Amino acid sequence: MRPIQVFFIYLTVLIILPAEAKSRDLILATTTSIDSSGLLEYLLPKVYKKLNIKIKTLVRGTGAVLKIGINGDADILLVHDKDSEISFVEKGYGSFRKEVMTSHFILIGPSKNPADIPTNENTVNALNQIAKSKSLFISRGDESGTHKAELRLWRLAGITPNETLKRRYLETGSGMGATLNMASALNAYTITESGSWAKFNNRGNLVTLINHTSDNTYGIILVNPKRHKHILEINGRKFINWITGLEGQKAINSYKINGKRPFKGTSLIEEKNK
Amino acid sequence: MFIIRFPIANRIDDLDDLGQGFTSAASLIISLDTDLLSILNLSLRVSLSAVFISCIIGFPLGAFLAYYKFPGQKGLVIILNSLMGLPPVVVGLIVYMLLSRSGPFGVFGLLYTPTAMIIAQTLLVTPIIGALTRQILEDLWFEYSDYLKSLEASKIDSMATLLWDARFSLATVLLAGFGRAIAEVGAVMIVGGNIDHITRVMTTAIALETSKGNLSLALGLGIVLLITTLIVNALAQLIRTKYN
Incomplete structure (x- = not known):
């Protein structure tokens, strides 16, 4: 044929x-x-x-x-x-x-740690450090469970990220993986979930900074x-x-x-x- | 999803993401992974079916708009031409709302099936086929009108003659439609849901692997998709030269 x-x-x-x-x-x-x-x-x-x-x-x-x-x-x-x-x-x-x-949720960020977050710091202090620094923070921004958990942590820290971090607070509006890819490319801090992080393959320079920010x-x-x-x-x-x-x-x-x-x-x- | 066996032993670590992309494309092709084949098969099935249906609608529609001049015809042509730029996500969203259980066609339970994906891609491709067909046939009609009128050919015969004589140009139109369908991710993601083994196609698989951070595997899949498109186009060219 x-x-x-x-x-x-x-x-x-x-x-x-x-x-x-x-x-x-x-x-x-x-x-x-x-x-x-x-x-x-x-x-x-x-x-x-x-x-x-x-x-x-x-x-x-x-x-x-x-x-x-x-x-x-x-x-x-x-x-x-x-x-x-x-x-x-x-x-x-x-x-x-x-x-x-x-x-549980975890805080991850660049290994150079430009916001100088000490290891095993509590989450409220860590978020304050990030707010004071010049580093980027990436948020899911999509009404997901992880996004809402992140917003709860900011509230605990008494920070309104959009106002305090202004253009350093980036809302991706995408899924967990896409957000992690962005964090990796931009050397930014972000809150993620332990299971997704364990499985993620494009970490770049990102490391875990706080192992347990809150339960999930x-x-x-x-x-x-x-x-x-x-x-x-x-x-x-x-x-x-x-x-x-x-x-x-x-x-x-x-x-x-x-x-x-x-x-x-x-x-x-x-x-x-x- | 895919089990990748790298034939070129452990040198993979030395390569950057781009290099790894080509290596994983090569190993995907060599290993002929059954998951990959079924995804590729679904991609072709959905897109070729959509293009086929679009041709059935688009060719006569294009011929009709090229042949008849009536009030509002120009307006229809403008609308058809602008529909070529329909964003896939918008089409996906509309089809989702129509096929959702809460939508007007919800009773058929078509959401998250390959059929829903074919419907969405058909909506995307039909304007391209229709608009390009109209343009080609209208140009041809300038050459043919005196001749066809002298033969006293009927309207249907005239349109059929135009379509037949433009068949080689129309083959390119078909390929343009196919290119749009096979490369599109926004619509099939929304109406198909990217369900493993059921509605996962090449483009949604690439998006998924990218989101997992498996960049080289994602690129490898992209290269496989590109090669497939190349083969389809080469086949079309082969048919064309054979019968030209």
Whole structure:
């Protein structure tokens, strides 16, 4: 057969082939920090093996994920901004919310440390140092969980970054990875999440300056099937029960990046505290 | 996502990002990674389908606007020409809102499927095909009008003749449309969602790897995409010279 004929046959097959499978997979909308950490690539095959549920993941910032949930374009949301999660469920957009796991936020910056932040400084002082220095600070600026956590830290420090840092405070409006790339290229300080940072490959001169600025709690929400009839409630509940159950929690705890375990299952933490 | 085996042993560390990009492109091609092949296949399937549908709409539309002169025709031409500059993210957003479960076509459950991506790219490519076709056929119509009128050819026959005689120019129009579709990331990212194994195409994979900080792998994927586009264009040229 001549190559041209092969090409046309290929083209015809492409167009005729059915575009998608008949039954719908469960759709999980989650945050860019979770996606950057690689956790789901580790968990989802286990879910498929155990529950025979296939899951499609969609990745946006927490604010955008909640909007996807309001529109009913995902079945399950895995996000990290407790206040907006609770109000999401209270407004009836979600059936219920369960806490899944925690990691923490960290402060990273250039290894030359132009703002002279001492090691193991507390976060409030460190942010004040940055505000006083001439260094750049990069913010997600996208209403994501990480962005809101960062804003809480500025509030704790009593600083309004837009006013104090002015043009040294850069809001990227992008995902975690894009923001880290910018921080790396500009030698800037930024707040990021421990899991995404552990997995990030383009660090340049960036180093961790504060290992734990605040806790980062992830909650899981089932989008309310009463508002959207097409929501896959049964499989959604099965998945939520698995990930908040012993097996899922153990799997989360055992996920390692470069020898570190960035996530801790919520129910296992509580048991330890008892 | 990809398991990269670098055939050129551990010298990878000595190279800068650009050099590593070419090395990872080479190793991606050599290893024929199945993930890569399925992503490449989806890219071609989505973009070629979109171009195919756009041609079915755009060629007759262009011929119609070239052949008929009516009040408002100029206005339509201006609109069609400006639609060539439609930003992909805007198209993505509009298609998202139409296909969202809360939107008018939500019941079909098409969001985050390859079909949604084909719809978005079709909207992007059709104006390009339509507008360029109109321009080419209008120029040709100046040469042909006396001849076709003397033959008393019907309107349909006249338009068909114009399309047929311009076929080699129209092949270039088709390639311009294909170039737009295969290189576009904004629309497919929004309506496809970049879901692994389902709606991940070359451009969204490149964006993803860049966001992970895997710059050399991202560049490697970019080079593979470029080579693919080159092959498609070369094939088109081959067909053209053969039948010209």
